Amino acid sequence: MTQDPLYREIILEHWQNPQNYGRIKDPDIDVSQINPTCGDKIKLTGKIKNGKLTEVAFEGEGCAISKASASLFTQQIKNMPITKIKKLKNEDVLKNLPASITAARHNCALLCFNALRKGLK
């Protein structure tokens, strides 16, 4: 069977076994974000040390796209300097996802990033 262009093997893998899933104790970042399209909610927690995001975790229910992209995104930003995270744009996050995300699903794919942006404000 040929791979689905959106629900690729790697997306399904991260959906079923999300990385950095859970909650960080005594977090410096603790923020919730709702996807306006569907009402799905994500909770993001993180720890900052020496200007770097040393620990990050997310939890909440969501579609395969939002869960997989949160998993991949948290991997992407772990140990990244906060100054660099603050410079990230939507395209940088979408580019990092190994699937062609249609515009209709951008809110799903960017849910975790939007939560982090809110948390760093």
Place this chain on the structure above:
Amino acid sequence: MKNNFKKDFPIFTNRPTLIYLDNAATTQKPKSMIEAVINFYTEYNSNVHRGVYDLSFKATEVYEGTRAKVANFINAKNSSEIVFTGNATEAINLIAWGHAKKNLKGGDVVILSEMEHNSNVVPWIRLKEELGIKIFYLPVNKDFELDYEALFKANLDIKKVKIISLTQASNVLGTINPLEKIIPILKEKCSNAKFLIDAAQSVAHVGVDVQKLGCDFLVFSAHKMYGPSGIGVLWAKQELLEIMEPIFSGGNMVEEVTKKKAIFLPPPAKFEAGTGKLEAVAGLGAAIDYINSIGFKKITSLDQYLVKYGLKTLNKIKGIKIYGSKKSKNRLPIFTFNILNLHPHDVSEILNRNQICVRAGHHCAHVLLQSLNTAGTLRASLSIYNSTEDIDKLVKGLEETKKIFKV
């Protein structure tokens, strides 16, 4: 199965592969209704209740003629009991702010049910904040039916129950509430209550009869009954309309205006400030003609056929959980469900690739979804142009989705 009605809807000629299963959100439009809207603009466009010239006379005739058609359609005593609003939501707001705000005070009780659409929840929450009224929600039992008897077990001062506002059919569960049986029972206990019925979901499926129902207010939208969007109906007993306050005021609703004072016209004009949605009213009239040409006997028998086939076929899918009665009686062809751990949006994305339109999410019924303990579901809602083949294609699409997600 052969469907005799699909040909009446031009969208299916333009999109022959479309499987439209989101009729609880809005129905498709028959050619005769679309033509009525076009005819308004191309044949007799002019304002109503104004000119003495032929064109305006014709426009007024269609506008008021539709009011009479609506009255006849829901068996109102008089067409002056029919108020045109923007939609069912606007009609409920008119009752909340025009009637309830004037007649209710802190401590009074409004009874709703857990299966109400947000349109019949949010205006009452706002009124609660404004007046300090209480809201009591009748629960849904394990068979997804309205547990109206819960009202008698609740710790409520029954004399303070001033409004009982219920949907005739749930837009999520498909349950048709047996209101003709329930209203007299509740009325006997809650003698101070006025009854409001939300018929938005039921009006295209069951013959609505306000006199048989014994309610005081009833609302619905045209767009869920093959009519245009932007037009809805408030029906209320004449004596209630007389004392209700309008929300909007201005032209078209006044008998006399001086520098200091305005005297309102009697209802329904009192509630129709400004120029209305004239072409949409013409469309609503044509939508009623279309439904009448088929008749509710045929519509309900088709609904029942689809309900039975849908329940039988969908229940064969492994891992499906249907939120709705297992029985076909008193049930609309609305199937709300989840499959295993699949998120509704992922499923509808795959279905969409096969031009299958279903709704994914909360269906504007947050209170119900909270009591069902789910954040979102899929919903396939059927209408007269749907067939058993559409259900088969939905099932095929769902099986394909399971394959893609390897569940």
